[in-house]
Amino acid sequence: MTDAPTPELSGQHEDRAPSVPRTPRAEVRERLLAAGARVFAEQGVHEARLDEIAAAAGFSKGAVYSNFASKEDLVAQVMQRATNTVLHSLQELVGTDVTPDRIGDVVRAAFDRHDQAAQFALLSELRGYAMRHPEFLPEFVRQRRHLQDGVRDLVHTWFGAHPEVDPGMPLDVFAVLLIAANTGMVFDAPAVDGTDPGEAVAALVEAVVRPR
Known part of the structure; x- marks a missing residue:
């Protein structure tokens, strides 16, 4: 009794589906x-x-x-991603080497990097979800505070590197106003035709950043 020829020896090859990279x-x-x-x-x-x-x-x-783990986990991680995107963009652009005469242009560049309307639409939905689902509200508050802390740290770092500039107000207040101005301008953009949110926030920064 002889062994049956293998496909390789007989010239026959098995059909194999191409592997799909994971x-x-x-x-x-x-x-x-x-x-x-x-x-x-x-x-x-x-x-x-x-x-x-x-x-x-x-x-x-x-x-x-x-x-x-759940839809709620996905919602939280989506918000975390959005928060990190904003902070990372600012951290990349607002370095201590940015001179006072360039800081307004840096703010404009930060706005140009992302679709502000899309970001605000997402934030609005997350805010509404947090109001209707009290169990999610602490996570929403935590992440908004994380953003505020990040902006405050950037403000303190930049002004600390430029003692020749007088903000005219406490730096913590200025950081809060920057976030509020950003959110408010994007929210009201449809009602203020011709006003670019990035330009408006940059103008605010340029008005505050003055030589001592």
Whole structure:
């Protein structure tokens, strides 16, 4: 009795489906977060479905549960991503080497980096969700304070490196006003035709940054 020839010896080859590279987990998570931000902003957090978010990211619903404990966890991480994006952008641009005569242009550049309307739409939805879901409110407050602390640190660092500049007010107050001016200008943008939010906030900064 002879052994049957193997496919390799007989010239026959098994058909094998080409292997599909697995998407790195970090990339899956980032795509889900980006899709979550878009869907939450467009549909609202309450109306958004996880399968829609997964599909928008190019995955199945199981990918969401493989990366996030729940919808609430995804909401929190989407907000954290948005907060980090703003802070990282400011930290990259507002260095101590930025001279007082350039600080206004740096603020304009920070606004140009991101779609302010889309960011505000997401923030509005997250704020509304936090008001309707008290269990999420502490996370919303924590992240807003994280943003405020980051902006305050940048303000203190920059002014500390430029003692020749007089802000005319306590630096903590100035930091709060910057965030409030940013949020308020984007909120009212449709009602103030022709006024660019970035230009308005830059003008505020330039008015405050004066030689002693």
